[in-house]
Amino acid sequence: MARNSEPTTAPLLHTPAAATTTKLNKFVALLAFLSLASAVVFAVLYFSNLGSASKANDDKAARPLSTLRRPAVVLISSDGFRFGYEHKTDLPNIRRLISNGTSADAGLISSFPTLTFPNHYSIATGLYPSHHGIVNHKFVDPATGDRFNMSSHDPRWWLGEPLWETVARHNLTAAVYSWPGSEVKKGAWDCPPKYCPPYNLSVPFEERVDAALAYFDTDGDEEVPSLVTLYFDQPDHLGHQFGPDDEVITESVARIDDMIGRLIAGLEERRLFEDVNIVLLGDHGMVGTCESKLVFLEDLSPWVDVPRDWVEYYSTLLSVRPPPGVSPAEVVEKMRRGLGSGRVENGAKLRVYLKEELPGRLHYSDSERIPPIIGMPDEGYLVLLKRSNRSQCGGAHGYDNAYFSMRSIFVGHGPRFRKGWQVPSFENVEVYNVVNAILGIDGAPNDGSPSFPQSILLPTK
Ligand SMILES: *[C@@H]1O[C@H](CO)[C@@H](O)[C@H](O)[C@H]1NC(C)=O
Ligand SMILES: *[C@@H]1O[C@H](CO)[C@@H](O)[C@H](O)[C@H]1NC(C)=O
Ligand SMILES: *[C@@H]1O[C@H](CO)[C@@H](O)[C@H](O)[C@H]1NC(C)=O
Ligand SMILES: *[C@@H]1O[C@H](CO)[C@@H](O)[C@H](O)[C@H]1NC(C)=O
Numbered sequence: 001m002a003r004n005s006e007p008t009t010a011p012l013l014h015t016p017a018a019a020t021t022t023k024l025n026k027f028v029a030l031l032a033f034l035s036l037a038s039a040v041v042f043a044v045l046y047f048s049n050l051g052s053a054s055k056a057n058d059d060k061a062a063r064p065l066s067t068l069r070r071p072a073v074v075l076i077s078s079d080g081f082r083f084g085y086e087h088k089t090d091l092p093n094i095r096r097l098i099s100n101g102t103s104a105d106a107g108l109i110s111s112f113p114t115l116t117f118p119n120h121y122s123i124a125t126g127l128y129p130s131h132h133g134i135v136n137h138k139f140v141d142p143a144t145g146d147r148f149n150m151s152s153h154d155p156r157w158w159l160g161e162p163l164w165e166t167v168a169r170h171n172l173t174a175a176v177y178s179w180p181g182s183e184v185k186k187g188a189w190d191c192p193p194k195y196c197p198p199y200n201l202s203v204p205f206e207e208r209v210d211a212a213l214a215y216f217d218t219d220g221d222e223e224v225p226s227l228v229t230l231y232f233d234q235p236d237h238l239g240h241q242f243g244p245d246d247e248v249i250t251e252s253v254a255r256i257d258d259m260i261g262r263l264i265a266g267l268e269e270r271r272l273f274e275d276v277n278i279v280l281l282g283d284h285g286m287v288g289t290c291e292s293k294l295v296f297l298e299d300l301s302p303w304v305d306v307p308r309d310w311v312e313y314y315s316t317l318l319s320v321r322p323p324p325g326v327s328p329a330e331v332v333e334k335m336r337r338g339l340g341s342g343r344v345e346n347g348a349k350l351r352v353y354l355k356e357e358l359p360g361r362l363h364y365s366d367s368e369r370i371p372p373i374i375g376m377p378d379e380g381y382l383v384l385l386k387r388s389n390r391s392q393c394g395g396a397h398g399y400d401n402a403y404f405s406m407r408s409i410f411v412g413h414g415p416r417f418r419k420g421w422q423v424p425s426f427e428n429v430e431v432y433n434v435v436n437a438i439l440g441i442d443g444a445p446n447d448g449s450p451s452f453p454q455s456i457l458l459p460t461k
């Protein structure tokens, strides 16, 4: 599962060490160029702020803990927090973490497909979805015919070793206040009720923050948790309803900032804010969708019939599993003919692949759970089965992770993070090794690069 990675240097930024990248195709190379261009802008802005640059040069090693006996990480996910949302309005608390911490200059790169469960579990395991098994929100295990859905807690679906299991394996405490997969009992992790409450969408954000803080109030010989996770289901829901540019998103992002402020205040009260490593990130981005940007599968019927029950998933991603006896290659060939005919509305906006032909950078072929035919609509387009008179605009994600709109954020703050530092964007499968490196424990084999943590964390003495 080790990832083939080649080191690249980022000469323009004041980066700590080598960052890694996967093999790039032309399209990504273009995006990388754009990213580099924006890095130049960042760098100019950054170095013109001499105060923070010289301060950054001063921190050469991890700062000592004053209250805690061992390192701790609070890992926070804000669902659908698209890269750039942090500039929508003044967010004093997130700004504080960014300016006194380390952040990814052009955001955190989601794994493909850029959906909530696959990405939360990639962050938790360091594995691409094809390797951790949660390849989509809905899929079929072809060996048994069983269907996965988001309330499936059977461990046979959830492969790899998530952070909470890694922590438990080292006899340390993890408190997982909602994270996809946390309720699955596997290995050393049995989801203890106190440290693993069932996911409940109705719990107000304030209560979630207070519950995370309360895990640090141990009595007697109870261990302070090494890992505490916190999950906010916004601004994702509002992003779907109203699109990423609506004013409600600005309000939602400000509310997330308030929650970060509540967490900071609670940690300060406990004299823990400078001891705890806070990692704030999101699972994916969001892009606007609208009625004119649709591709209908029924329009392909003159070339090929794609019945409803072959389709495992559709919208921002199309997954098709034809029954045995039907050649996927033939179906793809006919779909392509239809889409390329000029006679299918928006046909040019949908690319269909046999999964083996998908670009390698997507890492989306190495699992039987991934159906043989995968369709990828262009950014902002949706694939639907049939025409309807539904007319609505909103937002969506799930697209190619090369789109900037599918990126989220990464901010690290605490004793292991340099202050006022920016690193080049990286893939979210790197986060697993970063958290384990902070905690000083060995993770399971994964798709992250073993040397990545050194490039982003201050060394311990
Ligand atoms: C960074 O930390 C310092 C020292 O704790 C604090 O005074 C300052 O307000 C912080 N920066 C921001 C932008 O909040
Ligand atoms: C989801 O899966 C669970 C078991 O894995 C099953 O009990 C439940 O009925 C499924 N829900 C839906 C909506 O299919
Ligand atoms: C964890 O505790 C068990 C039982 O007390 C022990 O056998 C095991 O060696 C410990 N593992 C580590 C990594 O400390
Ligand atoms: C979910 O949380 C709400 C608000 O705290 C509570 O009223 C409700 O009982 C909880 N539901 C479950 C199933 O625990």
Ligand SMILES: *[C@@H]1O[C@H](CO)[C@@H](O)[C@H](O)[C@H]1NC(C)=O
Binding pocket: 387, 388, 389
């Ligand atoms: C959509 O509305 C038109 C009239 O406005 C109607 O003729 C047509 O049958 C409707 N189509 C569907 C799929 O409901």
Ligand SMILES: [Zn+2]
Binding pocket: 080, 116, 236, 237, 240, 397
């Ligand atoms: Zn979503």
